[in-house]
Amino acid sequence: MENHFLKVGKDRYRDYIRFLSNGNELTIINHVKLDHYLYGVVPSEMPSSFPIEALKAQAIAARNYTLRNVNKHIKEGYNLCDTVHCQVYSGLDWEKDSTNKAIDETKGMYIYYNGELIDAVYHSTSGGYTEDSSQVWGNDFPYLKPVEDIYSKDSPNSSWTLQISSSELNKRLVSAGVNVGEVLDMEVLETTSAGRVQKLKVKGTLGEQVLGSSKIRAILGSADLKSTWFSVRKEGSSGENNTAYVLDGNNEKADKINLNNAHIIDGQNKQTASRGIISRVINKNNTETLGGLYNHTGQYYIIEGKGYGHGVGMSQWGAKKMAEEGYSYEEILKHYYSGVDILYNDW
Structure with missing residues (x-):
């Protein structure tokens, strides 16, 4: 059975497959042994090129996470999904020798706090300081407390910048059901002890509307707003981008005008203020559309942030750096999960 696999479409999976019918929907469920499941998870969650001690730390953390969250989708008829909602699982074709080795060499190893399995959550990179689980999800675990993380400071996405225009921000807010009209400003009201925006x-x-941290990332997109550890400032002003060049039909050279003082003339010679509507060039014979909605403010927001992910638990890029500096998987795990023990349990 060790080498047994089944094929679904182009993808191959270990152990066996079950089909669950629910009305017009068909769910494909892969029944798989724990470590076989981890074979498909670890290389999907951490680059297989990382040092072996980092991969071992990831293997143990993923093993813990699996057992602590094993019934996350039990109402749907299975245990875990294969996305970031649980852990990314890619099946047999994504397996790598290095990650399989890390899983095999840590077989039966788990992380405990006071004799209980911990919920070993992890993220890409902390940016220099991890977060308290109570500040992110409300569940106060003594082993998921903020720790200084110098090992993540120079990793990819340890710092980043997002620039977004007022019009684009407004579009994303409206799409998420938040309608405050034309966005004028954003202000951080509250942060966690580790500095992340709440x-x-x-x-x-x-x-105006006050948004929580999860809502903020949902609106702006977790790929763009990589974490909630950020500051925001507004650039541009109502005096910028308020000019246009027009031809009046009598001159060959375009004249520069201030759109704040200009008007659009429709077919009935009715004047309409140009601010916030479609800008046009008017000549003797017709009216030609120049482009999309004119943003009279010219404002945009610079969001400068640190880290990638929720920031709780183990930083994967921090684990990489620690492994490169000679730390063992046990030392890595004990750095990110406070007061824990790494123990063997042959369940």
Whole structure:
């Protein structure tokens, strides 16, 4: 059975497959042994090129996470999904020799706090300081407390910058059901002890709304807003980007005008203020559309942040750096999970 696998489409999976029918939907479920499952998880969650001690730390953390969350989808008829909602699982074709070795050499190893399996959550990189689980999810675990993480400071995404225009920000807010009108400003109201944003106020022409950390990342996208450890500043002003060049039909040379003082003339010679509507060039014979909605403010926001992910538990890039500096998998895990023991349990 060790080398037994089944094929679903182009993908191969270990052990066996079951099909669950629910109305018009068909769910494919892979029943798999724990370590066979980890064979498909670890290389999906951490680059297989990382040092072996980092891979071992990831293998043990993933093993813990699996058992602590094994019934996360039990109402749907299976244990865990194969996405970031649980752990990314890619099946047999994603397996790598290095990660399989890390799993095999840590077989039966688990992380405990006061005799109980911990929920060994992890993330890409902390940016220099990990976060308290109670500040992110509300569950206060003594082993998921903030720790200084110098090993993540020079990793990819340890610092990053996101620039977003007022119009794009407004579009994303409206798509998420948040309508404050034209965005005028954003203000950080509250941060965690580790510096991550908990509440952000968005001010607009129609009012203002306070957003929580999970809502912020959902609106801006977790790939763009890589973490909630950030500061924000507004650039541009109402005096920028308020000019245009027009031809009046009598001159060959375009004249520069201030759109704040300009008007659009429709077919009935009715004047409409140009601010916030489609800008046009008017000549003797017709009216030609120049482009999309004109953003009269020219404002945009610079968001400067640190880290990638929720910041709780083990930093994967920090684990890589620790392994490169000669730390063992046990030392890596004890750095990121406070007061824990790494023990063998042959279940």
